[in-house]
Amino acid sequence: MRFQYDFFANQTTLSTASSRPIWIHATYLYNNTAIDIVTANYGTQSASIFYGHGDGSFAKPSTYPTGFDSFPLAVVSGDFNNDNQMDLAIANYGTNTVGILLGNSNGTFSKQSTLSTGPNSHPYSLAVGYLNDDTVLDIAVTNHGDQNVEVLLGNGDGTFRKQMTYSLGAASPYSVGISNFNRDNRMDLIATSNGTNNIIVLLGYGNGSFGNLILYATGSYSTISVAIGNFNRDSRLDAAVINSDTESIGILLGLDDVTFENQTKYxxxxxxxxxxxxxxNSDTRLDVVVTNTNGNTLSVLLGYGNGSFSNQMVYTTGSYPQSVAFGDFNSDTRLDFVVSKMFNNTVSVLLGYGNGSFANQMAYTTGSSPQSVA
Incomplete structure (x- = not known):
């Protein structure tokens, strides 16, 4: 599929009431004709699903409770019970659990089942992938309170078993990602942390276990978000990280020995x-997009294909954007953005026009206090 240019239409806003959505996720949940969006709602302790119509608009949300005082922070999707229906996994920070909502064939979801991550563990983020090469999806969890990364291996029926936790020492982890950094066909983990000036890589053995921590300096006390891609088209994976305390994005280019070059900051x-x-912008070069929560903006940096990026282009989102996801929401072959805005309880959709402008804002409510969109 080909996506065009680097410009976007005016934004459409979806109301989430007082849900305070903190995280947002975009995926095909019910069918393969329109992309849907899911929010983790910190304020109402729930997850909301907006089913897409394929024209840039969305249905009123279907909302599922995640439990009293659960305070969900993140949501991801995958087929956890191999029934060809997408399921959801939720990081419930307040109740120290990972919640699983299994998808039904009619587009609804089952009541949440939970797996404990331990007392005061406070799970913060999730990633889904094949961690032990058995064709069953597994989950990696960052536990902010326990300062570790936890591996949950899937049983293929929608349940999970604890494999192991990996201590990050003094680091309080935020974001986690799954990729194959050393090109051995085994999935590895990468995590961002607060308080250590490092990002962390754990190389996988292919059986659900991982090696010792490998630390890479970021020069930032608070590195809070990570995304993976091949920015210089050399077959090695690179990383983009958010350095919150220095208000910058760092680009770390991967090397053959599973290390990274010193980061370039923007x-x-x-x-x-x-x-x-x-x-x-459909030039086959990877770009990055960043939400700026106090600036009420979205920044886009276009990649040159050699590991460097343009100066940021800034687009207004409205109050306190939290997380961002993307997809072709209106079926015009151009990538669009969706942003969760926690403190005004809305989700904004920014449709790509191909000329640098955004569509007028349309609002969709998620209930009180939506937290996350993925």
């Missing part, structure tokens, strides 16, 4: 908080 004003990677 200033991002307005308290950057979340990063995503995609080809937003």
């Amino acid at each position: 200033p991002i004003l307005g308290s950057p908080i979340c990063v995503a990677v995609g080809d937003f």
